[in-house]
Amino acid sequence: MSDSKATLNFGNNSWDFDVRSGSIGPDVLNISSLYAQTGMFTYDPGFTSTASCESKITYIDGNEGTLLYRGYPIEQVAENGDFLETCYLLLYGELPTQAQKEDFVHRVTYHTMIHEQMTRFFAGFRRDAHPMAVMCGMVGALSAFYHDSTDISDPHQRMIASLRMIAKMPTIAAMAYKYHIGQPFVFPRNDLDYAANFLHMCFSVPCEEYKVNPVLARAMDRIFILHADHEQNASTSTVRLAGSSGANPFACIAAGIACLWGPAHGGANEAALTMLAEIGSVDNIPEYIARAKDKNDPFRLMGFGHRVYKNYDPRARIMQKTCHEVLAELGIKDDPLLDVAMELEKIALSDDYFVEKKLYPNIDFYSGITLRALGFPTTMFTVLFSLARTVGWIAQWKEMVEDPSQKIGRPRQLYTGAAQRDYTPIGQRR
Ligand code: SDX
Numbered sequence: 001m002s003d004s005k006a007t008l009n010f011g012n013n014s015w016d017f018d019v020r021s022g023s024i025g026p027d028v029l030n031i032s033s034l035y036a037q038t039g040m041f042t043y044d045p046g047f048t049s050t051a052s053c054e055s056k057i058t059y060i061d062g063n064e065g066t067l068l069y070r071g072y073p074i075e076q077v078a079e080n081g082d083f084l085e086t087c088y089l090l091l092y093g094e095l096p097t098q099a100q101k102e103d104f105v106h107r108v109t110y111h112t113m114i115h116e117q118m119t120r121f122f123a124g125f126r127r128d129a130h131p132m133a134v135m136c137g138m139v140g141a142l143s144a145f146y147h148d149s150t151d152i153s154d155p156h157q158r159m160i161a162s163l164r165m166i167a168k169m170p171t172i173a174a175m176a177y178k179y180h181i182g183q184p185f186v187f188p189r190n191d192l193d194y195a196a197n198f199l200h201m202c203f204s205v206p207c208e209e210y211k212v213n214p215v216l217a218r219a220m221d222r223i224f225i226l227h228a229d230h231e232q233n234a235s236t237s238t239v240r241l242a243g244s245s246g247a248n249p250f251a252c253i254a255a256g257i258a259c260l261w262g263p264a265h266g267g268a269n270e271a272a273l274t275m276l277a278e279i280g281s282v283d284n285i286p287e288y289i290a291r292a293k294d295k296n297d298p299f300r301l302m303g304f305g306h307r308v309y310k311n312y313d314p315r316a317r318i319m320q321k322t323c324h325e326v327l328a329e330l331g332i333k334d335d336p337l338l339d340v341a342m343e344l345e346k347i348a349l350s351d352d353y354f355v356e357k358k359l360y361p362n363i364d365f366y367s368g369i370t371l372r373a374l375g376f377p378t379t380m381f382t383v384l385f386s387l388a389r390t391v392g393w394i395a396q397w398k399e400m401v402e403d404p405s406q407k408i409g410r411p412r413q414l415y416t417g418a419a420q421r422d423y424t425p426i427g428q429r430r
Contacts (some may be wrong), residue, residue, distance in 0.1 A: 010038070025059060041412045048307070052237060054403070057090060057395050058229045065311035065360075069229060070094070078318050083224040083388070084108060084194050087166055090229055090395040105193075111167035112188035112197070114175075115145045122179045131176040131383045132261045138172045139165075140254035150248035152401050161249040162394045169387045170194065174201030177380050195221035198387075203375055215329040216374060219322050223370065226315040226363060227385050229392025231308070235260040239393040240400050244409040249397060256393045257386045263302065266364075266389070269381040272303030273337070273368030281336065282343040289344075293353045303365030304348060310358035319366040326373050338369050 004019045006029050015037045018030040028051045031042055044050045059068040067074040070089050077086055081095075088096040088104045096104060121141055125134050142164070143150060149161035175185050178201075186201045196217040204210030230236070238259040242252040260266030279288050291299040306313060327335055345361055348354045371381050400406050 008034075008038070010040075013038070022054075025061065035412070041414070043414050046307075047232075047237075052232055052409075053240065053400065053406075055231070055396065055399055056093065057399060058231045058392070060231050060308050062306070062308035062310050065309060065314050067230070067314050074226065074314050075318065078222050078225045081225065082193070082195075083221045083228070084166075086225045086228050087391040090391055091162060091398065107163050108167045108194070109190050111164050112171050112190075114142075114168050114171055118142075118145060119175070119185065122175065125179065127180065127182060129180075131173075131180050131379050132257065132267075132386070134176040134179065135172065135257050135383055135386055136254055136261075138176070139169075139257055140251055142168070142250035143248050146250065150250070152243075152246060152248065158249070158398055158401065162398060165249065165253055165390050165394050169390045170198040171201065173380075173383050173387045174198060176383060177202050177376070180377075180379065193217070193221075195224060199374075213329065216326060219326045219329075219370070220374065222318070222322055223367065223384070224388040226318055227367075227388035229389070229395060232396075233307075234262070234265050235389065236393055236396050239397050241409040243397045243400055244406060246408075249394065252397055253390060253393055256389070260386050260389065261382055266382045266385040268302050268362070268364035269367045269371070269385060270378045272364050273372060273378050273381065275302045276337045276340050276344075276368070279340050279344070282340055285340065285344050285347055289347060289351060292348075293351075301344070301348060301359070303368070304354070304361055305357075305359040306362045309360060309362060312360045313362040315363040316361045316365055319363055319370065320361075323366045323370040323373070326370050330373055332373060335369065335373070337372075341366065341369060 005016045006019050008015045008017065015034075017034070019027050020030055021027045035041055042050070057070060059071070060066065069077050069086060070093050072089070072095070077089070081089075084105050085096060085101055087108075088101060118138065118141060121138060122134070125137070146161070146164060149157045149164060151157045171188050178185050184206060186204050186206075188197050188201060192200055192212065196212040196214075199212050199217055199220055200210060232240075235256040239252045239256040242255040243249070247255075263271040275288075279285060288299070288301070291297045292301045292304075323338065327333075327338065345365070348359070354360075367385075368378065368381055371384060372378065376384065
């Protein structure tokens, strides 16, 4: 990773800054001394050109449509691995040996239950509360129960907290779903694998035996893999910023869940399905394409476009393939929403507006159709995203906490408000 220099010339001054190269991807201009040297800040709302940290976890090449988990292409990980193996890879940097994997799976399995007293929190929520609101509350509340894994300076406690988060998210998510539909909670089972256990907790009822469909469980597991991590996206950056203050990992993950909820981010899968249902039929597509292009219309094609991908999101391709597998397994021959989605994609990808702005389907475009076919209501879609993304959040949080150079995140601003002025007594105000 070669280092070189860049020079900034402004007025009669010039300043040198280090340029650092990563193992792959764009170089970075180290401007951490810019303010001290020049008295100026950089200005980059939305951080379109700002690297907030150094990381070894996930790499995205937006132009190529590449996504690597610790160097392994998402296509290969999704095809050949499973979600808990992916969790190990993201957390520890290498694919596990057979023995390492068995040990990791065992440790996660034996952390899937939540403190029984936590179940009482649910009674405080309205049944029709959005499950994401419940997730924010329940995950934040883990801090109130697991004091023995909140000391972030203790590597053992960091490891326990990581395992607890990965293990308990499916249990909490399934409980949020069951509470939402008025059915009894279902305990996790140690004889089922991660995805099968989650489907069982969501869809089994005490009145009869529930057999998990292995094809659907494999599809669920692959969906978790696709959503596991994605570099410094909004919710991951939220988790890092919260963690930079020394907040405990459960509180940081709750912050990430809150951020992911937004329709521009993880909430897009719910919004995309709602949009497809609103479009309703392929005949209505031209009207919605026109609306998406109309600057005066706030409507956007949900599930389209991405801050980084200016090519097809590689996860969307795998998601589309998984969608077809699930529909075929369930014998769903003609899903009108899938027809609309495929026609919408075809039209959009040949429309100059979308081509020029490099707007392609992202992971959220097909995930909604798949999750609905699996039996989830749209209100649960972002919950599933947060379940899968928890390992990415935790891995990035762990990397930050263990980075000796990390310090509290504290951006500055371009101030355009009132200059200093004296207080005016109320009687003298006009
Ligand atoms: C996720 O960051 C991540 O990695 C996120 C994620 C992850 O795994 O963590 O990948 C998950 O959040 C995927 C994105 C899901 N969101 C959506 O599908 C919502 C719809 N998409 C857009 O809101 C938008 O594309 C964003 C928010 C995803 C990206 O927005 P940017 O990078 O800020 O781009 P922009 O809003 O500046 O758009 C650039 C141009 C604009 O036109 P101009 O002002 O330049 O004329 O493209 C237009 C936008 O109006 N545009 C769209 C559009 N997305 C962008 N026009 C119509 N429909 C769209 N979907």
